Amino acid sequence: MNEKHTISCLVENHFGVLARVAGLISARGFNIDSLTVSATEDPTVSRMTIVVDADAIKLEQVKRQLDRLIDVIGVTELSEGKFIDRELLLARVKNVGNEHVELERLVQSTPGAKIAARSPGSCVVEAIGDTNMLDQFVEQLRAYGIEKLVRTGRVALEKE
Secondary structure (H helix, E strand, C coil): CCEEEEEEEEEEECCCCCHHHHHHHHHHHCCEEEEEEEECCCCEEEEEEEEECCCHHHHHHHHHHHHCCEEEEEEEECCCCCEEEEEEEEEEEEECHHHHHHHHHHHHCCCEEEEEEECCCCCEEEEEEEEHHHHHHHHHHHHCCCEEEEEECCEEEEEE
């Protein structure tokens, strides 16, 4: 059975590394649910956080193959409960009639959420939280009519 796995890769900060890593994963038939690349404490190294839907056996194969790529320094699967993850969400939501009061209550009652911008017919909601929290928040926002939605993808770091 497939499930979502979070992989953290430290890679050399070189041109083409992202393409090679994404190409290896897609060539093995995995869909990348989320992929973020960010700077680390060392400017010559980047961290890729990759979320894939895979069974355990195929995931092990992909981790070994990633580890063999020349620009990959290290590959770690982040185990559930042993890492902290965050995403940023921006959603433009309809803001008409009396619904705006209810929408504001929802946003105020959601930790990490706020109204980032307002216009006469809509507002932009910003939320920062873990993936599960944002999934639930999006479901609640659907009742108000999401016009556009964007999420950054998961960034994650081991607790220790």
